[in-house]
Amino acid sequence: MRFRTKRKKRCIIACIAVVILGGMQFVPVQRNKSSGMSSSDFMNVYQVPDAIQNKLRVACYDCHSNNTRYSWYNNIQPVAWLLERHVSLGKAELDFSVWKDYSVRRKRTKLKSIISQIDEGAMPLSTYTLLHRDAVFSKEEKELVLEWLQQLRDSL
Numbered sequence: 268m269r270f271r272t273k274r275k276k277r278c279i280i281a282c283i284a285v286v287i288l289g290g291m292q293f294v295p296v297q298r299n300k301s302s303g304m305s306s307s308d309f310m311n312v313y314q315v316p317d318a319i320q321n322k323l324r325v326a327c328y329d330c331h332s333n334n335t336r337y338s339w340y341n342n343i344q345p346v347a348w349l350l351e352r353h354v355s356l357g358k359a360e361l362d363f364s365v366w367k368d369y370s371v372r373r374k375r376t377k378l379k380s381i382i383s384q385i386d387e388g389a390m391p392l393s394t395y396t397l398l399h400r401d402a403v404f405s406k407e408e409k410e411l412v413l414e415w416l417q418q419l420r421d422s423l
């Protein structure tokens with residue numbers, strides 16, 4: 268008897284969860300996608316080697332630029348909300364799309380921060396790399412990207 272009421276309870280909880288998740292799907296989210304790359308974009312300000320461009324785009328641009336690539340699962344709640352939140356918080360800290368508009372001092376500080384975030388493995392966020400395996404830095408990629416960024420920082 269006790270076993271059956273427990274199962275019934277679980278069933279009710281599951282039903283409620285399905286209804287809530289279902290309802291969430293109808294709430295619209297804001298998309299972070301401008302047409303094309305802005306002329307102020309980091310990649311337009313410097314001559315960035317292809318390998319480094321690709322890595323930064325894949326690993327950072329979804330949250331730190333005006334051009335998020337949306338996959339099918341990004342349309343599903345609560346993933347869509349989580350991404351929307353990451354994008355607004357991420358862009359507030361660092362926005363590669365407006366790099367040209369940062370002062371030299373700001374550029375230096377941001378580069379320092381970018382280097383340490385990648386070096387420590389704090390960025391890209393681990394909740395992100397769970398789904399985006401290609402954003403993970405291999406040891407070689409890390410060395411390559413960090414060396415280039417450090418050179419850029421020294422040259423400013």
Ligand code: HEC
Pocket residue numbers: 323326327328329330331352353354356357360361377380381384385390391392395
């Ligand atoms: C899934 C979204 C996401 C991705 C991908 C991502 N970031 Fe972030 N980033 C954030 C958020 C959100 C914040 C602000 C909150 C925080 O610090 O956790 C942030 C903060 C930062 C900061 C400021 C941190 C500080 O405390 O000074 C830097 C620098 C940064 N990110 C660099 C990067 C770089 C470089 C990459 C790519 C290698 C990257 N991020 C990838 C979401 C992301």
